Amino acid sequence: MLRKIRIAIAALVFTAITLLFLNVFGEASPILSFFARIQIVPAFLAMHFVIVAVLVVATLLFGRLYCSAICPLGILQDIIAWFSRLGGKKRKLRYGYSKGLPWLRPVMLVLFIVAEVAGLASFAAIIEPYSAFGRMVAGFTHPSLTSAILWTAAATFALIFFLAWKYGRAWCNTVCPVGTTLGFISKFSLFRPVIDTEKCVNCGLCGRKCKAQCIDTKNHAVDGSRCVMCFDCLENCSANAISYKPVWSIKGSGKAPASDNPAARRAFLTAAGMLAVAGHKAKADEVRKEVADKIAPILSDLVPKQAPQRATRIVPPGSVSIKHLEQHCVSCQLCVQACPNKVLRPSTDLEHFMQPESSFEKGYCRPECNRCGEVCPAGAIKPVTIEEKTGIQTGHAVWNKELCIPLVKGLDCGNCARHCPTGAITMVSAENPGFVFGETDHGHKFVHIPAIDTAKCIGCGACENLCPANPISAITVEGHEVHNNI
Numbered sequence: 001m002l003r004k005i006r007i008a009i010a011a012l013v014f015t016a017i018t019l020l021f022l023n024v025f026g027e028a029s030p031i032l033s034f035f036a037r038i039q040i041v042p043a044f045l046a047m048h049f050v051i052v053a054v055l056v057v058a059t060l061l062f063g064r065l066y067c068s069a070i071c072p073l074g075i076l077q078d079i080i081a082w083f084s085r086l087g088g089k090k091r092k093l094r095y096g097y098s099k100g101l102p103w104l105r106p107v108m109l110v111l112f113i114v115a116e117v118a119g120l121a122s123f124a125a126i127i128e129p130y131s132a133f134g135r136m137v138a139g140f141t142h143p144s145l146t147s148a149i150l151w152t153a154a155a156t157f158a159l160i161f162f163l164a165w166k167y168g169r170a171w172c173n174t175v176c177p178v179g180t181t182l183g184f185i186s187k188f189s190l191f192r193p194v195i196d197t198e199k200c201v202n203c204g205l206c207g208r209k210c211k212a213q214c215i216d217t218k219n220h221a222v223d224g225s226r227c228v229m230c231f232d233c234l235e236n237c238s239a240n241a242i243s244y245k246p247v248w249s250i251k252g253s254g255k256a257p258a259s260d261n262p263a264a265r266r267a268f269l270t271a272a273g274m275l276a277v278a279g280h281k282a283k284a285d286e287v288r289k290e291v292a293d294k295i296a297p298i299l300s301d302l303v304p305k306q307a308p309q310r311a312t313r314i315v316p317p318g319s320v321s322i323k324h325l326e327q328h329c330v331s332c333q334l335c336v337q338a339c340p341n342k343v344l345r346p347s348t349d350l351e352h353f354m355q356p357e358s359s360f361e362k363g364y365c366r367p368e369c370n371r372c373g374e375v376c377p378a379g380a381i382k383p384v385t386i387e388e389k390t391g392i393q394t395g396h397a398v399w400n401k402e403l404c405i406p407l408v409k410g411l412d413c414g415n416c417a418r419h420c421p422t423g424a425i426t427m428v429s430a431e432n433p434g435f436v437f438g439e440t441d442h443g444h445k446f447v448h449i450p451a452i453d454t455a456k457c458i459g460c461g462a463c464e465n466l467c468p469a470n471p472i473s474a475i476t477v478e479g480h481e482v483h484n485n486i
Contacts, residue, residue, distance in 0.1 A: 002244060003231035009069040010078070017072045020375070021137040023337050036334060036377035038070060039130040040178055045328045046379030056185060063189040063229040064182050067172055073129035073160070074172055074179075074228065080164035081211045093208040097216045100173055100226070105180040112177035122353035125331035129176050130377075132156050134332030135354060138346075142337060148348045168211025173226045183225035191246050193233060195220040199241035206233040206242060305361035306471040314358040314459060314479035316344060316365070317392040318373035318381040321482040329355045329380035335372040341365065343461065344372060356381075358394070360461035360477065365394075367421050367460065390422070393484040395459025395477045397424065397452050403474035406447040416450050416463035416475050424456035425463060425475075450475065455486065 013035050019025065020032040037043060043051040055066050067074045085092045108127060115124040125131040139153020163170040172179040186192075195206075197220050207217040210233060214226035222233075233242045312322075316335065319325040331354035336344045341363035346354045356372070358365060367390050373383040384392065397416075405413045407430075417425040427448040450463075452475075459477050467473035 003235050006065070006069050006229070006231055010075045013070055014072055014075040014079075017133070018137060021134055021334060021337050022141060033334075033375045033377060036130070036332070036375070039072075039377060040066065040182075041128050042130060042330055042332070042378035045330065046377065048379075059182050059185045060189055062191050063186045063224065063227060064179070065229050066182060067169075067179055067228040068230050071129050071178070072133040073176075074169070076133060077160065077164040077169055077171060078211070078230070080161055081168045084165040093205070095168060095208055095210055095213050097207050097210075097218075098213040100170070100213070104174055105183070108175050109177045109180045119326055121326055121329055122331060122350070122355065125329075125354055126152075126156070127175055127177060128330055129172075129178055131330040131332045132160070134334055134337075136160075138333030138337050142333070149346050149354065152354065168213060169226075169228055170213075172228060173212060173214075179228075186224050186227070189224060189247075191244060192224050193222050193227060193229075193231075193242055193244050195222065196241045196243065199239050201239050201241070203238070206237055209233070209236045304471065305465075305473070307359045307361055308464075308472050308476040310476070310478055312395075312479040312481060313347065313349075313352070314395045314461075314477060316356065316358055316372045316381055317389045317394055317458075317483070318370070318376075318384045319483070320382065322479070323481070325355065325380045326352065327380075328378050330378050331355050332377070334375050334377070335381055338371045338375045340369060340371060358459075358461065358477075358479075360465040360473075362465075364461035364465040365459075367458075390458065391485050393458045393480065393486050395479040396454040396457045397459070397463050397475050398478050399450055399452055400472075400474050400476065401449070403469045403472060404449060405469055405474065406449055408469075410447065412448060413468065414448060414450075415466050415468060419462045419466045420457075421460060421462060422456045422458055424453045424458075425450045426453075427451070458486065 016032045016035040020036060025032065037046070037048065038051055038055070040052060040055050043055075055070075058065060068078075069075070085094060112124050112127060115121065125135070135149075136153045136157045139150050140157075160171055163174075173183070195215075200220060202217065204217045207213075207215040211230070212226050212228050214223040215221075215233060216223070231244065234244060315322055315325045331346070333346060333354070333356075335356050336346055343358050343360060343363050343365050344356045345359055347357045368386055370384055370386060370389055373381045376382075401407055405411050414427045417427050428451045429446045430449045459479065461477050463475040464473045464477050467475050
């Protein structure tokens with residue numbers, strides 16, 4: 001019964017998070033985002049300490065149930081391992097007790113924590129389980145991700161697939177920092193699987209089917225730090241010699257419980273201390289037909305928009321500042337998947353690799369949309385209301401006269417001013433002696449060019465996206481290190 005309950009919960013969580021990343025239900029995604037918010041690293045970074053406390057207490061009571069039924073990457077490994085065991089008795093009995101690489105677990109945990117503290121969140125996101133899962137789903141389903149992100153997703157999936165197919169939960173018990181931390185905690189869990197030596201017939205079946213490879217059948221012991229509480233052993237034991245019971249009901253067997261192991265206790269306290277240190281609607285509008293007929297020949301030969309070289313990258317409203325996003329983002333790609341305007345994309349810069357940034361080749365950040373903040377589970381993008389968003393300045397527009405259609409072609413335009421949602425752009429007359437167009441004043445030829453009021457500009461990118469100049473827009477947006485409220 002315990003195994004069936006665990007499978008039902010795991011199926012619900014895995015389906016919900018997968019649908020969330022696929023953005024199947026659109027605006028219903030915030031409901032599904034509950035399952036992302038209960039992931040331990042995003043919850044910790046978002047300072048949702050109640051969620052973290054619940055997960056830690058649950059581990060102290062019942063063992064690593066999080067790894068078994070809540071972590072999407074752990075569930076994915078179970079699915080892969082299940083398929084690997086199809087096709088005959090020999091393949092079903094493919095595992096065996098292994099001590100694994102116990103030295104590697106604390107090393108990976110320390111590297112993860114150091115990366116988080118040092119601001120190297122891109123490295124930390126590579127091995128963090130929730131981020132790895134999201135990166136794979138986004139990498140294989142998002143139509144506009146760069147080749148670097150696709151290759152990263154493919155490499156992550158290939159490695160996890162190989163380990164899960166051949167060694168079951170090897171990733172969880174060797175690489176994963178969450179698995180290592182919860183493994184230390186589970187050494188002290190009050191409920192755990194126990195082998196009754198009087199009932200055991202030494203068939204070894206439990207050990208050969210244990211995907212965590214944590215059952216030492218010779219010594220009738222279960223390594224609680226690596227057991228993910230899948231309860232497969234309870235169902236596989238034909239002699240009913242394995243039971244899940246509280247520690248106070250376990251009869252002495254001459255072995256000290258794992259919680260009495262001083263080394264394990266020190267490792268747990270060290271990991272806990274180090275972890276504490278780490279705490280710190282619609283697509284874009286099409287260009288309207290107000291553009292003068294004289295621009296039609298230009299538009300007919302347009303090449304795809306290209307992102308300009310920005311001095312400061314743009315991060316979405318609600319992220320407070322670039323530094324705040326860097327400290328809290330787990331690079332799960334959920335905001336990228338959820339963005340209906342295709343503005344957010346993962347950065348390919350090594351320093352911020354896979355963290356979201358705004359770019360306006362395919363759309364702009366519409367004032368009535370706040371989806372990214374609704375779905376972010378880690379607090380990297382804080383939820384903001386529509387009213388609050390219209391006053392958040394993430395950047396400001398910059399005009400490049402060398403690319404502007406009125407000055408380059410002598411044609412009237414004004415597209416940027418017409419579509420600016422805050423009225424930050426107005427068209428003013430300017431002398432242009434090279435073309436006979438526009439107003440005439442004492443023999444001088446004038447055209448209308450944009451004037452930008454940076455105090456009103458919020459950096460939404462409407463001007464950059466809808467500017468007919470290609471491949472680089474004549475008006476582009478420069479990001480702000482710290483967002484302002486206007």
